[in-house]
Amino acid sequence: MTKFEEQxxxxxxxxxxCQKCKKLVWPPNDYCNRCFGEVKWRPISRIGKLVEFSKKDxxxxxxxxxxxxxxxxxxxxxxxxxxxxQALKLVKCSYNGHEKFVFQLK
Amino acid sequence: MRKVALTGFxxxxxxxxxxxxxxxxxxAVKSLFENIPxxxxxxxxxxxxxxxxxxxxxxxxxxxxxxxxxxxxHSVESLCNSGANSVISAFSYIASGLADVALVIGAxxxxxxxxxxxxxxxRGQYKHPIYWSSMFTxxxxxxxxxxxxxxxIVSAKNHKHALDNPYAYFKKxxxxxxxxxxxxxxxxxxxxxxSLPCSGSAAILLASEEVMKKLTDTPVWITGIGQRxxxxxxxxxxxxxxxxxxxxxxxxxxxxxxxxxxxxxVAEVHDAxxxxxxxxxxxxxxxxxxxxxxxxxxxxxxxxxxxxxxxGLIGAGHPLGATGIAQIVEIGQQLQGKAGKRQVSQANVxxxxxxxxxxxxxxxxxxxx
Numbered sequence: 285m286t287k288f289e290e291q292x293x294x295x296x297x298x299x300x301x302c303q304k305c306k307k308l309v310w311p312p313n314d315y316c317n318r319c320f321g322e323v324k325w326r327p328i329s330r331i332g333k334l335v336e337f338s339k340k341d342x343x344x345x346x347x348x349x350x351x352x353x354x355x356x357x358x359x360x361x362x363x364x365x366x367x368x369x370q371a372l373k374l375v376k377c378s379y380n381g382h383e384k385f386v387f388q389l390k
Numbered sequence: 391m392r393k394v395a396l397t398g399f400x401x402x403x404x405x406x407x408x409x410x411x412x413x414x415x416x417x418a419v420k421s422l423f424e425n426i427p428x429x430x431x432x433x434x435x436x437x438x439x440x441x442x443x444x445x446x447x448x449x450x451x452x453x454x455x456x457x458x459x460x461x462x463x464h465s466v467e468s469l470c471n472s473g474a475n476s477v478i479s480a481f482s483y484i485a486s487g488l489a490d491v492a493l494v495i496g497a498x499x500x501x502x503x504x505x506x507x508x509x510x511x512x513r514g515q516y517k518h519p520i521y522w523s524s525m526f527t528x529x530x531x532x533x534x535x536x537x538x539x540x541x542x543i544v545s546a547k548n549h550k551h552a553l554d555n556p557y558a559y560f561k562k563x564x565x566x567x568x569x570x571x572x573x574x575x576x577x578x579x580x581x582x583x584x585s586l587p588c589s590g591s592a593a594i595l596l597a598s599e600e601v602m603k604k605l606t607d608t609p610v611w612i613t614g615i616g617q618r619x620x621x622x623x624x625x626x627x628x629x630x631x632x633x634x635x636x637x638x639x640x641x642x643x644x645x646x647x648x649x650x651x652x653x654x655x656v657a658e659v660h661d662a663x664x665x666x667x668x669x670x671x672x673x674x675x676x677x678x679x680x681x682x683x684x685x686x687x688x689x690x691x692x693x694x695x696x697x698x699x700x701x702g703l704i705g706a707g708h709p710l711g712a713t714g715i716a717q718i719v720e721i722g723q724q725l726q727g728k729a730g731k732r733q734v735s736q737a738n739v740x741x742x743x744x745x746x747x748x749x750x751x752x753x754x755x756x757x758x759x
Contacts, residue, residue, distance in 0.1 A: 288511065310512065310623070311509075311510065311511050311512050311622075311623050312511075335630075336525045336528055336529055336630055337528065338521075338524035338525065338527075338528050338576050338577050338578045339576060339577035340524075340575070340576045340577070345516050345521060345524075345576075347525060347625055347630075355512060355625035355626070356512050356513075356514055356625060357512065357513045357514040357515075357516040357521065357624075357625065358514045358515065358516075359515070368532070382515060382517075383511050383514050383515065384514060384515045385514040385515070
């Protein structure tokens with residue numbers, strides 16, 4: 285398992301940040317893709333915004349953006365029709381061989 | 391740089407049969423040799439195989455069973471645009487003078503491991519292609535007012551075109567209404583808006599100008615090439631109603647060929663889903679941004695075949711590694727005037743656009759008779 289997957293399994297959403305140039309490397313990796321510097325793993329803010337969404341059966345799925353650059357897909361728990369750029373939060377993430385993200389509107 | 395000509399091709403029917411990948415490739419090679427009577431195995435000095443299949447040493451295996459001992463032999467994999475990538479590699483070997491004749495074979499089985507990109511963790515639990523295409527569709531609907539009917543027209547048009555393609559998977563037409571009422575896979579995608587993974591193969595022969603003269607009287611020249619890989623992760627797309635890699639690749643290909651979008655008489659574009667064709671005709675410069683829906687509707691209503699005359703991926707099926715090569719074969723036949731019932735009149739300049747993994751990578755070729 286990668287560091288990202290280990291943390292995700294613990295319910296933590298982390299990303300690799302370059303120690304040298306401070307770039308967030310996403311999708312995450314052990315080295316920076318700008319300067320090849322070593323990275324440190326740090327938690328990502330769980331408050332983000334909605335980029336786009338659709339629906340499969342009764343489940344809304346979407347692209348969410350965190351820290352203005354990290355975009356990830358997951359399911360969106362909501363009782364109203366969401367609005368693009370609306371604030372949301374990551375309420376659950378997990379890993380059991382596959383990544384899983386669950387968001388709620390804020 | 392030396393000129394490179396498409397001098398012949400071989401195709402097999404796209405279907406769901408359970409056939410070994412090397413056998414699929416061999417069938418296309420056999421068909422190609424039957425189509426080019428003056429070609430002998432000794433003439434071939436490059437063999438490239440295009441597939442997502444996990445079989446190792448495939449280009450050497452196919453060379454062996456086809457009686458070819460090439461100078462250069464290897465596989466090319468780039469998910470859905472493996473085919474165009476392999477033809478571009480073959481072009482480079484000939485253009486550089488390293489080789490004179492290159493045989494490129496693409497094939498895929500219906501159960502290909504290339505359908506889902508497991509690496510892309512940014513897609514979370516939504517890795518199947520129907521999810522990125524739903525995001526593209528919703529974004530285009532939101533920005534440009536594209537309707538379910540606009541999407542269904544792409545599918546109805548391409549199934550109709552495929553009826554005149556003897557190698558196509560689908561042998562049935564669907565009305566716009568039938569497409570709109572096919573199963574909802576998501577809120578934005580109907581079953582008939584999707585291309586179908588299947589088994590199939592396609593082969594193409596490229597040659598230098600000097601050797602080409604021995605093999606064909608109707609060469610088609612590859613005059614423009616553009617490629618761009620922007621990322622491997624789908625969520626890196628800033629803009630979801632556009633394919634930036636296609637815009638970039640097209641710009642390079644037009645510049646190299648000294649052509650403009652208006653010069654293109656016929657094109658094969660990568661309609662993995664209905665929304666893709668609408669976005670692509672915009673990003674290739676055939677329609678203004680946001681007007682791809684109207685452009686495709688007009689093609690359908692006027693029975694104009696110039697976009698995806700073989701039925702595209704939606705009508706012909708999508709055996710991943712074969713798709714880009716089958717697209718190039720179609721444009722080759724169109725420019726030779728040998729496309730039969732599918733023939734677009736006065737086709738002198740053609741274009742192929744092949745892309746992969748939610749358009750994170752695109753290839754564009756311009757071809758001329």
